[in-house]
Amino acid sequence: MADRPGGTARVATAFVLSVVASGGFIAAYQLDAGTQWLALALTVALGGLGTGLAWWSRRLMPQGPAEEPRPTLAPPAAEEQRTAETFRAGRQAIRRRGLLGGLLATAVGALGLGALWPARSLGPAPPTGLRATGWREGVRLVDESGAAVTTTTLDVGGVLTAFPEGTDPAANDQVVVVRVPPDDLDLPDGRRDWTPEGYVAYSKVCTHAGCPVGLYQDVGYLLLCPCHQATFDVAQGARPVFGPAPRELPQLPLRVGEDDSLIAGGDFSAPVGPDRWRLGGQG
Amino acid sequence: MTDHTTTPFGRLAHWVDQRVGAARFTRSTLDYVFPKHFSFLFGEIALYSFVVLVATGIFLALFYSPSEAEVVYRGEYVPLRGVGMTEAYASVVDLSFSVHAGLLFRQTHHWAAIVFLGAIFIHLCRVFFTGAFRRPRELNWITGLTLMVVGIGEGFAGYSLLDDLLSGTGVRIGYSIAESIPVVGTWIAYWAWGGEYPGEGFLSRLFAVHIFLLPAIIATLIAVHLFLVARPHHAQFPGPGRREDNVVGLRLWPSYATLSVGFFFLIAAALTLMGGFLQINPVWLYGPYDVFAVSSGSQADWYFLWIQGALRLMPGVSLQLGPWTVANQFFPAVLYPGVVFGVLYLWPFLEARITGDHAEHHLLDRPRDRPVRTALGVAAITGFVVLLLAGSDDVFVTTFDWSIVTVRNVERVAFFVLPAVVGLVAWKIARDLARADAAQADDAPRPATAAPVTTATAGGLDGIDVAVRRGGARNGPTAGWSLGAVALAGAVVALGSVLRRRSRGS
Numbered sequence: 001m002a003d004r005p006g007g008t009a010r011v012a013t014a015f016v017l018s019v020v021a022s023g024g025f026i027a028a029y030q031l032d033a034g035t036q037w038l039a040l041a042l043t044v045a046l047g048g049l050g051t052g053l054a055w056w057s058r059r060l061m062p063q064g065p066a067e068e069p070r071p072t073l074a075p076p077a078a079e080e081q082r083t084a085e086t087f088r089a090g091r092q093a094i095r096r097r098g099l100l101g102g103l104l105a106t107a108v109g110a111l112g113l114g115a116l117w118p119a120r121s122l123g124p125a126p127p128t129g130l131r132a133t134g135w136r137e138g139v140r141l142v143d144e145s146g147a148a149v150t151t152t153t154l155d156v157g158g159v160l161t162a163f164p165e166g167t168d169p170a171a172n173d174q175v176v177v178v179r180v181p182p183d184d185l186d187l188p189d190g191r192r193d194w195t196p197e198g199y200v201a202y203s204k205v206c207t208h209a210g211c212p213v214g215l216y217q218d219v220g221y222l223l224l225c226p227c228h229q230a231t232f233d234v235a236q237g238a239r240p241v242f243g244p245a246p247r248e249l250p251q252l253p254l255r256v257g258e259d260d261s262l263i264a265g266g267d268f269s270a271p272v273g274p275d276r277w278r279l280g281g282q283g
Numbered sequence: 284m285t286d287h288t289t290t291p292f293g294r295l296a297h298w299v300d301q302r303v304g305a306a307r308f309t310r311s312t313l314d315y316v317f318p319k320h321f322s323f324l325f326g327e328i329a330l331y332s333f334v335v336l337v338a339t340g341i342f343l344a345l346f347y348s349p350s351e352a353e354v355v356y357r358g359e360y361v362p363l364r365g366v367g368m369t370e371a372y373a374s375v376v377d378l379s380f381s382v383h384a385g386l387l388f389r390q391t392h393h394w395a396a397i398v399f400l401g402a403i404f405i406h407l408c409r410v411f412f413t414g415a416f417r418r419p420r421e422l423n424w425i426t427g428l429t430l431m432v433v434g435i436g437e438g439f440a441g442y443s444l445l446d447d448l449l450s451g452t453g454v455r456i457g458y459s460i461a462e463s464i465p466v467v468g469t470w471i472a473y474w475a476w477g478g479e480y481p482g483e484g485f486l487s488r489l490f491a492v493h494i495f496l497l498p499a500i501i502a503t504l505i506a507v508h509l510f511l512v513a514r515p516h517h518a519q520f521p522g523p524g525r526r527e528d529n530v531v532g533l534r535l536w537p538s539y540a541t542l543s544v545g546f547f548f549l550i551a552a553a554l555t556l557m558g559g560f561l562q563i564n565p566v567w568l569y570g571p572y573d574v575f576a577v578s579s580g581s582q583a584d585w586y587f588l589w590i591q592g593a594l595r596l597m598p599g600v601s602l603q604l605g606p607w608t609v610a611n612q613f614f615p616a617v618l619y620p621g622v623v624f625g626v627l628y629l630w631p632f633l634e635a636r637i638t639g640d641h642a643e644h645h646l647l648d649r650p651r652d653r654p655v656r657t658a659l660g661v662a663a664i665t666g667f668v669v670l671l672l673a674g675s676d677d678v679f680v681t682t683f684d685w686s687i688v689t690v691r692n693v694e695r696v697a698f699f700v701l702p703a704v705v706g707l708v709a710w711k712i713a714r715d716l717a718r719a720d721a722a723q724a725d726d727a728p729r730p731a732t733a734a735p736v737t738t739a740t741a742g743g744l745d746g747i748d749v750a751v752r753r754g755g756a757r758n759g760p761t762a763g764w765s766l767g768a769v770a771l772a773g774a775v776v777a778l779g780s781v782l783r784r785r786s787r788g789s
Contacts, residue, residue, distance in 0.1 A: 035386045039559015042387070047552035053545025061538040067524070067531045068316045070516050070645060073419050122474040123482070131479065144575070161575055171480050171574040204575070209594060209612050210459040210480065211452055212577045226579035227456060228595045229677060229687055242688060244594060246601040246611040274459040275601045275610030276469055 007059030011052045018048030133272060134164035134173040135252060141165070141177065141201070141262045148261045151197050154179040159216040161204060164264070172272045174204040175252050176213060177262070178234050180221050187251075188237045191269070194253040199262060202238045202249040203272045206230055210274045213249065223249070246275055313536035318519035322409045326512075327543065328402035330505065331550040332395045339392040340494065346382055348374040349444065349490035360567050368571035371486050372446040376567050391558025396438050398554060400586045403431045411630075411660050414648035415518050418641060421631040426508045428627055433500050435586050440493040442564065442584060444486060449564075451572025452581050455480065456594075463610035464617055481574055521646045528645075580678055585671065590616050592673030596695050623663075651720070654713035662706030669698045 021044035028037040075083075094101055141149040141162040149162050154177070162177050163169035182198040194200075202223070204212045211227035221234040222241070230245035232238040238249035250272050253265030271279055287293035300306045317323075350370035356363045358373065359380040378385040407427065410416055416424035439457070443450045458480045461472040476482030516530045525531050533539045557563075569578065583591050593615035602609035626633075634656065635641050650657040672679075673694045680687045 029383055032383060035384075035390075036559055038384050038387050039555055043552045043556040043559070046548045046555060050545045050548030050550075050552055053541050053548065055545075057538050057542035057545060061541060062534070063538065064316075064533050065524075065531045066316050066534040067529055068314060068516075070528050070530055071514075073515055073643075119474065123477040124473060126469040126473045163575075169575075174575045208459075208599075209456045211455060212575055214577045215579060226577055226677070227452060227581060228591070229691070230599070240599050242599075243691075244597045244599050244611055244615075246599050274462060274612060275608050276462045277465050277607050277610070278469065279608040279610070 004059040007055065010059070011056045014048045014052030014055060016048075018045050018052065021045035021048060128278075131172060131272065133267060134167040134169060135175075135264045135267050136164075137264065137266045138257070139164045139166070139264045140257065141175070141254075141264070148259070149177060150262065151199070151256055151260045153262075154199070156181055156198060157218040161212075162201065162262075172203070172205060174212065175201045176204040176216070176223065177201045178216060178221070178223070180235060184221065184235050186236050191237065191251060191253070193255075194251060194265060196254055196256045196262070199254050200234055201252040201254050201262075202232070202234070203252070203268055204249075205273050206245060207240075207247050207249060207274060208243070208245040313534075315513065315516070315535040315539075316530040316532045317535065317539045318517050318525075318530055318532035320520055322413075323517070324546070325402045325406035325409060327546060328550055329399055329406060330509075331547045332399035332402060332554065333501065333505065334547065335395045335551050335554050336392060336399060337498065339388045339395065340498075342388045343378065343385075343392055344494050346374060346378045346385060347371070347444065347490075349487040350374075351446075351484065351486055363567060363570075366571065369446050369486070371444065372566070372571045375445045375447070379567065387555070387559050389558075390561070390563050391554050393442070393563045394557040394561070395554045396441060397563075397584060397586075398550075400431070400434050400438060403427070403434060404586075407431065408660065408664070412648075412650040412657060413518075413520075414644060414653065414656070416631045417644040418631075418635070419515050419643055420511070420518070423508060423511045424631050425628060426504050426511060428624065430501060430504045430508060432624060433497055433504065437493065437497040437501065438584060438586055440489050440497065444489055444493060445564070445566050446486060446572050447566035447569040448572050448576060448578050449566070449569045449581050451574075452577055453583055453587070454485070454572075455574070456591075458482075459610075460612055460616040463613035465607070465609055465613065468610075468613075515645065518645050518647050520649070525646065527643070530645075580681070582675055582678070588674035589667055589670040590620060590674075592670035592675075592694075593619050595673050595676070595691065596670070596698060598695075651713040651716040654710045654717065657713045658706040658710035661709035662702035665702040665705040666698060669694060669701055673698075 021041050025038060025041035025045055027033075028041050074080075142165045143149055143153075143160055143162055146165075148165070149160070154160060156179050159176060159178050162175050164173055167173070178200050179198050180200060182195065185195055185198070185200070187195065202213075204214075206213050206225040206227070208225065208228055208230045211225050213223050213225045213230075213232065215224040215226055216222070216234075217224065223232040223234055223238065224230070225243070225245070228244050230243035231241050232245065232249050233241045237251060240246070240248060248270070250268035250270040252268055255263050255265045257263040288297045348370050352370045353367055354370050354373050356366050356368055356373050356376065358364070358377050360376055363376060375389075379389060380386070410424065410427070439453070443454050443457070458472055458476060461475060462468045464471060473479070475488070476485050477488070517532075519525050519530060519532065522531075533542070570576075582588060594612060597611060597615040599611065601611040648656075673691075676690050676694065677687070679685065680690055
């Protein structure tokens with residue numbers, strides 16, 4: 001097969017360009033010329049090499065088409081038979097000591113089980129009871145900076161994220177506090193005295209996939225999770241009204257303590273966080 | 284005959300051959316013939332992206348610190364100065380701003396990951412639509428699928444290491460998905476994370492998984508996959524001179540080897556260009572992760588975006604079994620992908636059982652040759668695309684001021700209806716094309732359908748050369764168009780991920 005004309009010159013040009021660009025990369029690096037110059041030089045260095053090689057192959061090397069026979073994969077039946085017999089003969093020798101084989105399997109199994117045991121160090125066993133949060137009867141609500149949340153902190157329509165005072169807050173402790181007109185609240189029975197002056201607090205951990213429920217829309221009193229758009233109606237006990245969340249956000253009972261500060265009236269109304277196998281039983 | 288032992292390299296080859304007997308194997312390797320078709324390149328793109336991933340990854344690992352210790356940032360990026368963050372996130376910001384070429388290699392690494400998985404996906408589609416998974420290549424299919432699954436895990440582990448607000452949100456969702464697995468889920472989550480979320484030392488575990496465990500598995504699987512490809516030699520499209528018992532194409536030595544090494548450098552060049560000029564994952568804009576914060580418009584990389592979409596489309600229900608709960612997120616994020624990959628793993632065996640075709644196949648189908656298979660594949664891809672859209676619908680909704688409720692309900696219907704509709708259309712197109720081909724074949728005698736091939740030597744066989752070229756003109760473009768459409772879809776996915784990961788603070 002004849003070489004295509006001009007092939008050598010093209011390939012040589014590409015390689016020379018690559019050499020120059022490699023020099024350029026070193027220069028750009030030394031001069032701290034920035035990401036784009038480094039990228040440009042390296043792209044030309046790599047691209048020149050790649051183009052040169054591709055041209056060399058396509059223009060100056062045999063293009064065929066070449067042909068070769070495809071190997072047969074399956075061995076001749078006789079060979080397979082011989083292999084099977086060799087294996088069986090060996091297995092016969094093992095089987096003659098059936099007890100030893102059984103013991104060997106047991107020993108290997110026991111060693112395997114033992115070797116798995118250090119996996120226990122990976123983490124604690126999950127708790128069997130209700131997952132503890134930092135909220136107890138009488139714990140004050142504080143904001144991100146540690147300042148106490150009081151009845152004057154929010155205007156009606158306002159929202160903030162609060163934590164239990166005096167602890168390093170865990171992920172499951174965060175609550176979103178919203179202030180709504182008390183008359184618009186339509187909470188489940190037994191929660192009437194949980195919302196002093198229209199302050200309502202819910203777990204900020206989405207009951208769908210655990211993202212913080214970070215967006216609040218005052219019109220319609222809706223809390224929205226930005227991850228999968230689960231939407232909860234604050235006025236109705238954070239009932240899910242749209243999206244994939246299967247249950248309401250757990251509510252934190254609120255009371256007014258000394259200095260008009262907001263304090264927890266107890267722990268959450270339900271388990272915090274996404275659904276899991278033993279959620280309902282909590283045992 | 285020249286004596287090869289007169290040159291230094293020849294003497295070395297002789298020395299090795301005397302000890303391992305490599306000459307025969309080496310000769311058959313040098314003579315290996317690669318059939319040529321553009322659609323065969325996607326596997327190579329994946330392979331070479333992996334090489335780029337390893338090269339850039341080694342560089343990144345030298346500067347990254349998987350420490351969760353709290354530090355106050357005092358580096359070069361002014362807007363973050365004085366902000367508290369983990370050492371891990373700080374090391375990534377420093378790597379991006381203070382280390383020469385650090386940002387280039389980080390972005391190239393990220394793009395290479397996206398291209399790696401994108402190429403695997405398109406390669407999977409090529410193999411599916413051309414029936415390349417049929418006997419004797421079922422094991423190639425299984426190792427390839429496993430590569431994809433492990434690759435997806437590797438990608439997730441990689442972008443989760445940065446500990447920025449976006450990736451931290453992904454990790455939180457990952458925890459709730461792990462937790463949702465019936466019976467053992469809580470144990471898995473507690474053991475993987477070292478306790479209740481956010482756990483204890485998760486980043487250093489993830490680092491070990493990302494730079495050692497999964498890359499070792501991927502490299503091993505690649506080796507097995509390549510061995511399984513080379514053992515029966517490449518499958519090829521039908522054409523004049525091409526039979527079940529031969530391979531027609533370009534010989535490895537020197538033509539294909541040179542071309543392929545050149546192709547590697549071109550891939551590396553393209554990824555470097557993307558890494559330098561297309562910003563990706565600007566974590567300094569997202570800010571450090573904080574379990575109490577989240578950003579709106581958060582989106583996963585494309586290979587996880589479909590799971591995110593499935594999580595969004597799932598109605599708000601979970602299954603109560605007495606005292607136990609099968610969590611909502613289990614269905615879209617564990618069961619659905621489990622079923623998808625389960626069917627994919629079993630597909631070669633299912634198809635063989637349904638069609639009763641258990642024979643060896645080395646000549647590939649064109650998608651039109653198997654309208655039902657083509658329709659099923661197109662339907663599955665359609666469902667996948669609907670989920671990708673659902674995974675990014677919050678961005679559309681805010682951009683165009685649409686109603687999220689309407690959009691979500693349309694998507695829920697579309698997820699079930701569109702695959703059926705598009706699949707039927709694909710079936711009809713495939714069948715019509717096949718019929719048109721058959722009619723054409725009846726009307727006009729096809730040129731040189733069976734050019735006799737008698738010898739197999741390196742270099743030019745002008746007889747087949749002409750015949751293959753003519754056959755290529757007839758078969759190549761048609762098979763090419765359908766595969767081109769798949770490639771285009773992949774390119775759209777890749778482009779879409781340029782736009783992904785928008786972040787507005789909450």
